Amino acid sequence: MEVRNAYEILGTKDSPTEYLIEGLLPVGLTIFTGREKIGKSFFLLQLAGSICSGKNFLDKSVNKGEVLYLALEDTEGRLNHRMRKQKSFSENLDFITKIEEGESLEEIINCYMRNNPKCQCIIVDHFLLAEAGAITAEYDHDLQVARKYKSLADQYKLSLILVIHEKKGKANSQIEKIIGRGLGATADCILRLSRNDNTKLATLYSAGRDITEKNIVIEFDDETCTWNQSSEQVIEEIDYNLSAIINYVVSKKEVSMSAQELASTLKLKLNPISIASLLDKNKNILDSNGISFERGRTNGKRKFILKYNELENVNSADSAD
Numbered sequence: 001m002e003v004r005n006a007y008e009i010l011g012t013k014d015s016p017t018e019y020l021i022e023g024l025l026p027v028g029l030t031i032f033t034g035r036e037k038i039g040k041s042f043f044l045l046q047l048a049g050s051i052c053s054g055k056n057f058l059d060k061s062v063n064k065g066e067v068l069y070l071a072l073e074d075t076e077g078r079l080n081h082r083m084r085k086q087k088s089f090s091e092n093l094d095f096i097t098k099i100e101e102g103e104s105l106e107e108i109i110n111c112y113m114r115n116n117p118k119c120q121c122i123i124v125d126h127f128l129l130a131e132a133g134a135i136t137a138e139y140d141h142d143l144q145v146a147r148k149y150k151s152l153a154d155q156y157k158l159s160l161i162l163v164i165h166e167k168k169g170k171a172n173s174q175i176e177k178i179i180g181r182g183l184g185a186t187a188d189c190i191l192r193l194s195r196n197d198n199t200k201l202a203t204l205y206s207a208g209r210d211i212t213e214k215n216i217v218i219e220f221d222d223e224t225c226t227w228n229q230s231s232e233q234v235i236e237e238i239d240y241n242l243s244a245i246i247n248y249v250v251s252k253k254e255v256s257m258s259a260q261e262l263a264s265t266l267k268l269k270l271n272p273i274s275i276a277s278l279l280d281k282n283k284n285i286l287d288s289n290g291i292s293f294e295r296g297r298t299n300g301k302r303k304f305i306l307k308y309n310e311l312e313n314v315n316s317a318d319s320a321d
Helices: 006-010 038-051 076-087 105-115 139-156 231-251 259-266 272-281 283-288
Strands: 018-023 028-036 065-071 091-097 119-125 159-165 189-195 201-208 212-223 225-227 253-259 292-298 301-308
Touching: 018 038, 028 038, 028 105, 028 139, 038 076, 038 091, 038 119, 038 159, 038 225, 038 301, 065 105, 076 231, 105 119, 105 139, 139 159, 231 259, 231 272, 231 283, 231 292, 231 301, 253 259, 259 272, 272 283, 283 292
Parallel strands: 028 159, 028 189, 065 091, 065 119, 119 159
Antiparallel strands: 189 201, 201 212, 212 225, 253 301, 292 301
């Protein structure tokens, strides 16, 4: 056992968090999750292309580097089409689309890094196709698996992104959808992409050891198959207020309040008219979090009636985005 004094540690060189994408993707282990068919694969290919070229990603600066992308749900033909649409092809980008029987993900990473020591990012999409049975219902087991890949990421000083299915069932927060599997406790960063049906808008949630928890709303461009950031200042206000309402309703189970009462109780940053518009425009988000929303009247006063119903288990199978 080695014990060191606080002043000894202060005398060592400070090691701030290193990022491949400033404020979004650190060096270390990242867990990336989301529902099926919402654009995760387009997002990851765009991210890989940005790292390979050094071009900004979602208006954030990028450190240029080499990338290995294990696109285990894709064919070379599909990757060809997507790269041409995105113009994301680069000599710095390598792909693996199939893992041979008997090969382990750990061995693949070690072998590739020995031969390509300049690689700065490895994306595994998705993780269970690379290592069957890696994720279970046992917290301790999942924690050990995450620690193994966290150790690899630290050893090679790279960003290792493991793509997993979003955890289904009841969850009171975005992070619970992942941490329930024991992965979040070890990850340096968690990214979650959520998207409403029949809309081009999605929310990118990020959190981590040295990353401020935040939501960024992004929009999908059908022509280029790329994601772009929307107006950040406006979106942050909307996300803050909607998140506050969702968390409050989940804690109370049922809420019947006027817009003014909601604004006062939760110290929201929107006026009553804007709150009404916020709820109307985001019924899909409320529904995806198990919250029903309707308007009513009590003693002649207009009320918003929000009820939380715990999410039930649904089919957890994922498919290519």
